[in-house]
Amino acid sequence: MQLVKRSPWLMGLGVLLAGLVTAPGARGDVTSDESGTLLIYPKVVSDGVRDTLIQMSNRTNSVVMVHCFYINASGSCSATVDQSCEIDADCPTNETCIRQCNATNFEFALTAQQPVQWRVSTGRLTTIPSAPCRPGQPCQCTVVAGQLVCPGMLIGQNNASFVPPVGTDFVGELKCYQINADGDPFPGNALKGTATIEHLTTQQISEYNALAVAANADPGNGLNSDRELRLNFSGSGAGELNYCPQSLVFTANADGVVDPFTNATITTELTLVPCSELLEEQVPAPVRVRFVGYNEFEQSLSIEAFAFDCFLNRGLANLPVIGGGVFVNGNQDLWKIRIAPRPVNVCYSGANRGGSCTDDNDCPGALTGPAGTLLGCLPASGVLGVAEEFYNGFAGTAAFNLRHEGSRTGFGDIITLP
Amino acid sequence: MAEGLSEQERAGTRSERSVTMRSVVKAAARWAVCAAASVVIFAGIAGARSTTNRPASIVVWPKIVVDTSGALVGTPTDTKIMLSSTNASGIKQAHCFYINATGHCSLNNALACRSSFDCSLRDAGECVPSWSETDFDVVLTQEQPLAWYASNGLSRGQFPLEGPFRCNTPFNNLQCFTDAQCPNNVGCNTGQSNLGSAIPPAPEDPFIGALVCIQFTGGSQSVPDQTATRNRLYGDATIVQRLVQGAVTQADPARYNAIGLEASGQAVQGGQLVLGDGENYASCPGVLILSHLFDGAVDPISNNPAVQYGTELTLVPCSNDFLTQTPGRAVAQFLVFNEFEQRFSTSRTVDCLFDSVLSRIDTRNPNRSIFNAGVAGSLAGQTRIRGVGGVPRLGSGLLGVARAVLGGVAASTAAYDLHQQGNGRRDLIILP
Structure with a gap:
């Protein structure tokens, strides 16, 4: 009994020491090389030409539960509905680009240090047991009723099929967050992941690390269960999840440049997703960003007030408009591009959704979030992203994570949960 | 459980249970208090560690491969290196070190090797490791990106x-x-x-090694930059394979972010760059975490048994003594987890640079490796890597990068950065 009385303190001391050893940095950053509570895969493709393999793992020695949602970001023009689009400029005059941005939810559990993988188009069943692989035999998944069954623990939650299939008409993102037994967000900072995009014919692969957002575990001032995830933590004090970065920066070969080693023509595709997401309201988050590029000759070009909803997946040759790219071969060989959210307020919902505003009165009919936050006139969403290079189209591909500079301040960003 | 007990005994049992329950609740509460305290405390005191997301003052590319004929790696390969400045005003100087870790076979010194396996394929004896460094300066103007192929470098007239x-x-x-x-x-x-810059070609071809660049203040009294505009450099590397299939030449790129170590603002003394909490530069990670499919796992997307995954892992020590030409050294401990929550472990020495497919880390027979999917039992794995031991004074921190290889009609590769957890102990870079 004495041992029982002492052990909690010893255990607590152990946790304290473990914390000292394994503490995440005190900075409030979004990272792609650390674990977090919110995990974002900005680019998930299953379009019949390419498919994506998701890997996720638990870096702790405790069981963790995970809630995920795929966000299908396919878009079409408001009147010419057969025409796909990403921004209004992709559509005929006087039409707008309507993004679906609808979410599909699922849950699963990860045991201590456990890794899992699944193919996005088929999903993965865990309600059917699958024996471990054996030495000398092929180690592979089987397809049952259109879904993969793979060797591994049965980790489906609530008799769910673990991961639903998205089919072959999907381009969008995957967001996952750690939950507790009640299904509420839990600041365990245990999740990390990678995504591999594979061409179905050439088997060319691109791999990037998912973006992790660490949560504030302070019970009084940290992540709570009010169904609003706020990205407003700077690493100390109050706040729920780390702020998104102030700006993103990456270096790219100018679109269309010819690689001297292989003679391949290099193009680059940039994928951006908003840090804010209105999942409960099923309303696309409006984004306003500015691109500034610097080439190796110290020359600078910029794209001001670029607007999109929910998701952007676009070649540099098509920034800002299709065929009118500025970060292209004719303007030198190399571009360092900085992307920053515009310092403006926009209406997140209501009749003027996406419009500029100075206060909530400019956003009539604005909705209210699950915890009462008025989704009216708020700072334009932060952005996160990933880029992918193509050598002669899909013949050679390589994805990479973008660099982050600084942190947002003030309101930050908001994700409303269903 | 209480069957056959008297009411008094049952009451006593209930009471005991109640006491036990209260103890458990109290214990849980104490545990929670300690846990919460630890969260609050360690959030405040933890120092920075290496990053692949932010610009920094030391930039490390752990894997640079040059093999333009394909003699060593089988396919003509070169590495495109990018170095960029985020400084909004004024030049930044990078002082860089190519670390040549190319080994040579004992019975034929002209043959390059990464391990004795490369020599045994050609009956050329054992692989004799070597380590040498070549240093150079690069001056970057404000916000400037710069790129070069490691095989060529950049000389006067090319900047x-x-x-x-x-x-x-x-x-x-x-x-x-x-x-x-x-x-x-x-x-x-x-x-x-860019005057003052000269980037030599990689010192040999085939070449396998690393590149380290340190931000300096520039000018005639150039020293490691700990000014207000420190942490302004970042780098990328694309390992490009040239695949020739008949008359068609294809490219297979694998790109990763170079690893950054941020400067703290604390001046460097005596050319010794100390990496660690409260030191000149951010700490190296305590643990590296690699997500991977086990070697030999059938690609879940094609589900074709002929298309299987493999993963190459490259590790380099954080520490290096460039003054006495003493490479960093550490023992990498690997803890491997599969999808069944089972754990394996092994270890290998990292001497200057370690580059191997996973299933050759613990054995010369990849089919019997703990990194083989058939042995591991599942497709996906998570491997935790910790550096221990090390050269006295220098430290045992490790940095690394991984490259997934999907073998099929033509091998396809994708490089990615490792995850990290916790801060490592003190590491040291000594400048010449």
Whole structure:
């Protein structure tokens, strides 16, 4: 009994020491090389030409539960509905680009240090047991009723099929967050992941690390269960999840440049997703960003007030408009591009959704979030992203994570949960 | 459980249970208090560690491969290196070190090797490891990106901004490179330029090694930069394979972010760059975490048994003594987890640079490796890597990068950065 009385303190001391050893940095950053509570895969493709393999793992020695949602970001023009689009400029005059941005939810559990993988188009069943692989035999998944069954623990939650299939008409993102037994967000900072995009014919692969957002575990001032995830933590004090970065920066070969080693023509595709997401309201988050590029000759070009909803997946040759790219071969060989959210307020919902505003009165009919936050006139969403290079189209591909500079301040960003 | 007990005994049992329950609740509460305290405390005191997301003052590319004929790696390969400055105003100088870790076979010194396996394939004996460094300077103008192939480097005439410039007025019709070339001491208006830069080609071909660049202040009294505009560099590497299939040449790129170590602002003393909490630079990670499919796992997307995954892992020590040409050294401990929550472990020495497919880390027979999918039992794995031991004074921190290889019709590769957890102990880079 004495041992029982002492052990909690010893255990607590152990946790304290473990914390000292394994503490995440005190900075409030979004990272792609650390674990977090919110995990974002900005680019998930299953379009019949390419498919994506998701890997996720638990870096702790405790069981963790995970809630995920795929966000299908396919878009079409408001009147010419057969025409796909990403921004209004992709559509005929006087039409707008309507993004679906609808979410599909699922849950699963990860045991201590456990890794899992699944193919996005088929999903993965865990309600059917699958024996471990054996030495000398092929180690592979089987397809049952259109879904993969793979060797591994049965980790489906609530008799769910673990991961639903998205089919072959999907381009969008995957967001996952750690939950507790009640299904509420839990600041365990245990999740990390990678995504591999594979061409179905050439088997060319691109791999990037998912973006992790660490949560504030302070019970009084940290992540709570009010169904609003706020990205407003700077690493100390109050706040729920780390702020998104102030700006993103990456270096790219100018679109269309010819690689001297292989003679391949290099193009680059940039994928951006908003840090804010209105999942409960099923309303696309409006984004306003500015691109500034610097080439190796110290020359600078910029794209001001670029607007999109929910998701952007676009070649540099098509920034800002299709065929009118500025970060292209004719303007030198190399571009360092900085992307920053515009310092403006926009209406997140209501009749003027996406419009500029100075206060909530400019956003009539604005909705209210699950915890009462008025989704009216708020700072334009932060952005996160990933880029992918193509050598002669899909013949050679390589994805990479973008660099982050600084942190947002003030309101930050908001994700409303269903 | 209480069957056959008297009411008093049952009451006693209930009471005991109640006491036990209260103890458990109290224990849980104490545990929670300690846990919460630890969260609050360690959030405040933890120092920074290496990053692949932010610009920094030390930039490390753990894997640079040059093999333009394919003699070593089988496919003609080169590495495109990018180095960029985020400094909004003024030049930044990078002092860089190519670390040549190319080994040579004992029975044929002309043959390059990464391990004895490479030599045994050609009956050339054992692989004799070697380590040497070549250093050079790169001057970057404000916000400038720069790129070069490791096989070629960049020499005079190949840098974007190196003149000729114009003399100051009234002689601005005259070209110049230095003040001495302009009349009446008006000076040469060089502005910001890459003058002073020279990037040598990789010291041999085939070459496997690493690159380390350290941000310096520039000028005649150049020292490691701990000024307010420190942490302004970041780098990328694309390992490009040239695949020839009949008359068609294809490219297979694998790109990763170079690893950054941020400067703290604390001046460097005696050319010794200390990496660690409260030191000159951020700490190396305590643990590296690699997500991977086990070697030999059938690609879940094609589900074709002929298309299987493999993963190459490259590790380099955080520490290096460039003054006495003593490479960093550590023992990498690997803890491997599969999808069944089962754990395996092994270890290998990292001497200067370690580069291997996973299933050759613990054995020469990949089919019997703990990194083989058939042995591991599942497709996906998570491997935790910790450096221990090390050269006295230098430290045992490790940095690394992984490259997934999907073998099929033609091998396809994708490089990615490792995850990290916790801060490592003190590491040291000693400058020549």
